[in-house]
Amino acid sequence: MAGKTIDATVIRDRVEGDWKRILDVLARKIALKAVSAEGITGEHMRRSAEFVAEELAKVGVETKVVQSSNPDGTPGAWEVVGSRTVDPAAPTVLLYAHHDVQPVPDPSAWDTDPWTATEIDGRLYGRGSADDGGGLAIHSGALKALGDDLKVNVKVFIEGEEEMGSPSFIPFIEAHRDEFDSDVIIVADSGNWADSIPSLTTSLRGNTGVDVTVKVLDHPVHSGQYGGPILDANTLAAMLIASMYDGSGDLAIPGVKADEPIGGLQCDLDEAQVRADASIVPGYRLAGTGSLASRLWTKPSVTVIGFDAQPVEGSFNVIDNEATFRLSLRTAPTQRPEEAQKALADFLVAHAPFGAQVTVVPSDNGMGWAMDPDAEATKDALEAMEEAFGVPPINQGQGGSIPFIPELRRLFPKAQVLVTGPEDPKSNAHSPNESVGLFGLKHNVIAEALLLAKLGAGRA
Structure with missing residues (x-):
């Protein structure tokens, strides 16, 4: 002093x-x-x-x-x-x-x-x-x-x-x-x-987001007449979302970076406490690898925070022609969010399932x-x-x-x-x-x- x-x-x-x-x-x-x-x-x-x-x-x-x-x-x-x-x-x-x-x-x-x-x-x-x-x-x-x-x-x-x-x-x-x-x-x-x-x-963590539209048809068609070779846009969107992860549940998007806990990890989080605090259902296995702290604090995560689809009530037998969903990406503390956003958008377009049309509209960024x-x-x-x-x-x-x-x-x-x-x-x-x-x-x-x-x- x-x-x-x-x-x-x-x-x-x-x-x-x-x-x-x-x-x-x-x-x-x-x-x-x-x-x-x-x-x-x-x-x-x-x-x-x-x-x-x-x-x-x-x-x-x-x-x-x-x-x-x-x-x-x-x-x-x-x-x-x-x-x-x-x-x-x-x-x-x-x-x-x-x-x-x-x-x-x-x-x-x-x-x-x-x-x-x-x-x-x-x-x-x-x-x-x-x-x-x-x-x-x-x-x-x-x-x-x-x-x-x-x-x-x-x-x-x-x-x-x-x-x-x-x-x-x-x-x-x-x-x-x-x-x-x-x-x-x-x-x-x-x-x-x-x-x-x-x-x-x-x-x-930083944050960024994108709105993603997956289109397979110019208009809806009868699911009995065309179902099979034509997958509905909701299913294609689900495939696209799933493609962002590897078998362990880690994000596998080139260019989206991960950090380790800043200043070193003094104490990892208690899994039982996290499960209780988040009200996780029994039997759910936590996704990702590495310390629980790094997965929650410094590794990136993507959440589907919105999905436009036909409600169950009032649904009928058609193949939806397009689906739109919104992704919220939490970025590693040291990565520029616009860099991660571009990497995410490029990945989604490149991994369009079965050649469907994928359009990505970026939203705001926060470092x-x-x-x-x-x-x-x-x-x-x-x-x-x-x-x-x-x-x-x-x-x-x-x-x-x-x-x-x-x-x-x-x-x-x-x-x-x-x-x-x-x-x-x-x-x-x-x-x-x-x-x-x-x-x-x-x-x-x-x-x-x-x-x-x-x-x-x-x-x-």
Whole structure:
């Protein structure tokens, strides 16, 4: 350390003393129902942003609510930006979270009211409790715990459209570069190995997609008259989809790359736990080879997320002339998504079954991300986590994508990015009965406060 940091016991005591306030902030945030899918420009989203700005102002951050603009110039999301400068010569840390939440399509699928924070057996239930109200609570609690002992300059960006794919994120940052330029970026929108075991997120897969149409006839024909030599388009589409995999269930598409876990694999995932968490039916054998962690975090995967076909109800004896399906490709963290997309499209056209016509229409791309395991900020974060939780962190990748993180790295290449967060395997983010573990949340607050203290001691 280049300087003396505040004692961990002091931080812990301050968080304990502030715990009731932290939970109250999270409970009031849940009650705001900040569902961006119901309109990112809506009054409910503006109220959510204003609430966040007010709460951050209470812990020393000068904040403002700004409405972004979409790439086409139309009004965008309500964003919260702010800063606190303690010393122009000190390192600057950007704290990120998002204030929008997922919808609740079926409240009856919940065991509690999704819009009322409810504590049960050490967990707080409610939509947004983990994703990403917990991230807001971490930032608020950490800043309050440090108070006048904060030794880094802080900037905050609390996004209002993360659950909608962040369409105005990059234009907004490019228009407000000075409000984002920083030495370290902490993204509190991920999770931990368990409620009691912290993690840094080491990598995120990228994502891309294509719409594929398989055509065999100019129009449908009678299945009794022509069935046999002419296969229907749905069957041909199924053959084409199956051709992407080898006998072990690994993707076998030349040019679509695979990575191993970034920074090495400290602990593989428990298959029984994964099967239980994903509600896998008995007898299903997990596809692919290699560690389960690499298959979920750093190897590519393709999912058929849509298929246009005649419904069973109302079906009749014809050979369908064409079928369209949509593929979502999760790419290895270090592969450019457009490269993987082209490889996938080329493969599908080249493997058209029985010479059927295959047309591929590309969709949007999102780059993956890989942590720098040797960065000083990474080392500080791991130390802070172990001090806070009392156990060594188990780092983990994530199979999902947060495309704005690589975009932040592109715009601010000197910044060290750390991905943390409040979630754990029981959080059910995006699903019914979303919750955050209170032990983990409290210790994540302590860990972030300790991390900011370490960065302020001169190791940023």
